Amino acid sequence: MLGKKKIAFIGAGSMAEAMISGIVASEKLAPKNIFVTNRSNHHRLLELQNKYGVPAVNRDHLNLNSMDIIVLAMKPKDVEATLHSIKNTLKPHQLILSVLAGISTTFIEKNVPFGQHVIRVMPNTSSMIGESATAISAGRHTSKQNISFAIELLQCIGEVYTIPEEKMDIFTGIAGSGPAYFYYLMEQMEKEAQKSGLSLQIIRKIIAQTVVGAARMIQEQGASPAILRENVTSPNGTTAAGLAALKRHGGGKAITEAIKQATNRSNEISLQLEKSEIRTGVIG
Numbered sequence: 001m002l003g004k005k006k007i008a009f010i011g012a013g014s015m016a017e018a019m020i021s022g023i024v025a026s027e028k029l030a031p032k033n034i035f036v037t038n039r040s041n042h043h044r045l046l047e048l049q050n051k052y053g054v055p056a057v058n059r060d061h062l063n064l065n066s067m068d069i070i071v072l073a074m075k076p077k078d079v080e081a082t083l084h085s086i087k088n089t090l091k092p093h094q095l096i097l098s099v100l101a102g103i104s105t106t107f108i109e110k111n112v113p114f115g116q117h118v119i120r121v122m123p124n125t126s127s128m129i130g131e132s133a134t135a136i137s138a139g140r141h142t143s144k145q146n147i148s149f150a151i152e153l154l155q156c157i158g159e160v161y162t163i164p165e166e167k168m169d170i171f172t173g174i175a176g177s178g179p180a181y182f183y184y185l186m187e188q189m190e191k192e193a194q195k196s197g198l199s200l201q202i203i204r205k206i207i208a209q210t211v212v213g214a215a216r217m218i219q220e221q222g223a224s225p226a227i228l229r230e231n232v233t234s235p236n237g238t239t240a241a242g243l244a245a246l247k248r249h250g251g252g253k254a255i256t257e258a259i260k261q262a263t264n265r266s267n268e269i270s271l272q273l274e275k276s277e278i279r280t281g282v283i284g
């Protein structure tokens, strides 16, 4: 179904690169049909072109008319200006995929011609290796065919979950931002382990394998994390000592707070944008 479809990424940052990398590696779409542009960083465009073989096009020279899918991959603060600059060139059949945290389909629909097909997407940077946990929520006018098309495309970068849009903030809090929590945890584990004199190279491999193994136990055994944790914890053993320290130092609370704050921030981004729209008269 993807066949000869053409995609343009507007925005060439870490998220665009992760998605491009995953899509190119999947071989479901030829690199020549994946276009990427940004605001001004030409060096970055050349870097992506050299690395993935995708045409990197200066913003003014990108022919949006010939695209089937347009992926919005800029920061939320830049979305309004971007939509303003493309809305007059959009064709009714074109599908807009937005990966922007906190930006609703309603907001996008209000800033493009009536009836435009829009899907809100929340991937994560593991898209780079085809291991993203990605959520999608379709806008009001999006056809079933375009939803299937988006799912097929996003399956190139990992697992895809269709969720109600009001759950996008929590999804962002656990899965969009999620990799960063694990990287932070791994950073702390590395720092402590280095004190032992083991080489960073071997420590990094050990920690990554430990995380992969734990995640795969959940995926493949279907067990709950609580049961799996209990299985590791021998009475009066090393894990019990470690977990007690984690609890004493607020480990659980720290994790729930991180998720709450990330989720709130996603919600706050949309509220801030709507307030600025009210000021500029786009809404209300």
Ligand SMILES: NC(=O)C1=CN([C@@H]2O[C@H](COP(=O)(O)OP(=O)(O)OC[C@H]3O[C@@H](n4cnc5c(N)ncnc54)[C@H](OP(=O)(O)O)[C@@H]3O)[C@@H](O)[C@H]2O)C=CC1
Pocket: 010, 011, 012, 013, 014, 015, 016, 037, 038, 039, 040, 041, 042, 044, 059, 073, 074, 075, 076, 078, 081, 082, 099, 100, 101, 122, 123, 124, 125, 176, 177
């Ligand atoms: N990073 C992540 O893990 C995730 C990010 N996201 C979402 O992805 C989006 C991008 O994030 P990220 O890649 O980290 O951000 P970056 O800052 O790395 O990249 C932003 C890109 O947007 C470009 N840009 C800004 N304004 C315009 C414009 N008017 N026209 C064309 N290009 C423009 C920038 O170009 P230039 O450099 O030339 O200014 C840059 O290439 C965000 O909205 C974020 O919420 C979603 C899930 C995960």
Ligand SMILES: O=C(O)[C@@H]1CCC=N1
Pocket: 101, 172, 176, 177
């Ligand atoms: O930090 C951010 O806002 C983006 C969205 C999810 C992950 N990164």
